[in-house]
Amino acid sequence: MREPAVSVPRRVLIANRGEIALRITRACRLLGLHSIGIHSEADASLAHLRLVDETICIGPAAASGSYLDAARILRAAELTNADIIHPGYGFLSENADFAEAVEQSGRTLAGPTAAIMRLMGDKISAKQQMRRSGVPCLPGTEDALPTDLSEAQTICDAIGYPLIVKAAGGGGGRGMRVVMTAADLRDAIETAREEAGRAFGNPSVYAERFLQHPRHIEIQVLADRQGNAVWLGARDCSIQRRHQKLVEEAPATGIDPLAIAELGERCANACTLMGYTGAGTFEFLYEDGAFSFIEMNTRLQVEHPVTEMTTGIDIVREQLLIAMGEPLSFTQADIRTQGHAIECRINAEDPESFRPAPGKVQSWRAPGGPGVRIDTHLYDGYVVPPNYDSLIAKLIVHGTDRTDALNRMHAALSEMQITGIATTTPLHLRLMNEPGVREGGVSVHYLEALMRKSAP
């Protein structure tokens, strides 16, 4: 792979916090870019702020007045003369209005255009785009369900039951209802519409076949401004609770690599067709040997490191190079995956109840050894604020195969020490020895079933 021609230093504003802000800072330093760290009043001691070239406090602790306030972030970009804004994940990373405002300010967002974000942010238009690109989708409605409930009933009866009613503008389980029989449909549509209108300002809902025991499989893509797009392998993110992923791995075990490759090609082609730029993830449900598109995340994913570990490609570095207008420095033929990688999300949460557990980290001892990577902003004495997401570290391991990776993860989790606050580490330790996890291929319902079984 050739080295990129970075002739003009560029100023990158990192519009995020925590571990991902540190991850982006590292990529900026690697490329010799001028990095600008923003922070809220509660976050003045974040680890990456010691490493960036410039810092600025943008607002109060509440995310609504800081990391979610597009006007403040744009003003910070203007004050610091930033010309690239990297949104990380969460916060404004998939906000098309923010992307549009960045474009209008003459700056570049490390991600796709606002138009693409809108296209893929609406689940109905996203599915239509996927069908046009030959990406497999679940049987379901082409458009939003009609407001007339009798018409909606006729359409849903044709799809068959069980089905799921979903918010067109939504995600994260809100505005979503599973309908087991035709008799339950009308109530489900009305409730989902009401919830979607409140949560997303868009009451449109659509329906699709409900899979009972699917796995969550996703394809990582990278696309440049010159029309080149590649896929970087698949991840399995089926170990999740209430749609929040807890453990991710790459590659997806027990699925024919040729089927993954065919899907990956379709995803890369879809990127080229729609003019996608930057990093992105196509999410699928996988059941009975078939993939069904759920949604596309038009940003960096929390779990991107497992792909980095198996492909050797620095995804954040590539994102920045794409934002700078550089073509991809490799082709699909250059991409090889090697070994197996697993990531455990270490959250400041009670490992049984999952209640957030903010507070002061008394001591932090990172694990190490071959194949162990830790992405975290923790340090001794760091105070986890109650205002934000509870993710405090990502422990990633890479092994020669899945069993090796599981063993390395168990050893690393045992070695890692975080005192002063509760974390999900004990749950991860338990999971690494669970027969279902050892065997692989569990469904998205696995963790919740396991927790129910072990509840007193």
Add this chain to the structure above:
Amino acid sequence: MTFLEDLLNDLPELVDRMRRHDVRHVSLKNGAGALALTLTPAPTSNPEQTPPISYPAKAEDTPVPSPEMGVFRSNGLDETHPVRSGEIVGFVEAGPLRLPVTATADGTLGPALVGDGGVVGYHDVLFRIHPDG
């Protein structure tokens, strides 16, 4: 005196105040007439070329925070200026807004911790006020 004569008498002080507070436009109107005054903007320093000034803080000092993220505009006050709580000691330009920086206590205002035209963050400390006595 006429409205115009009054204005002409007050003009030097008015202009001086406008320059000190970096106010560029003023419109005045009463029954006798109207005046619109526009000053040529004074050259400002480049934010990037204005490094923050650091002074040791004392425990008894009261910090004066920036009301917003923006560009600091000095009020031209002396380093040992006596101030009363609530007195305007500088401004922060936040987009189209020009927000006053006000003293948070009575006492002696220390030197500005940020140069004129410097970029400041939300609630960054701009001055410290030393209690009198």
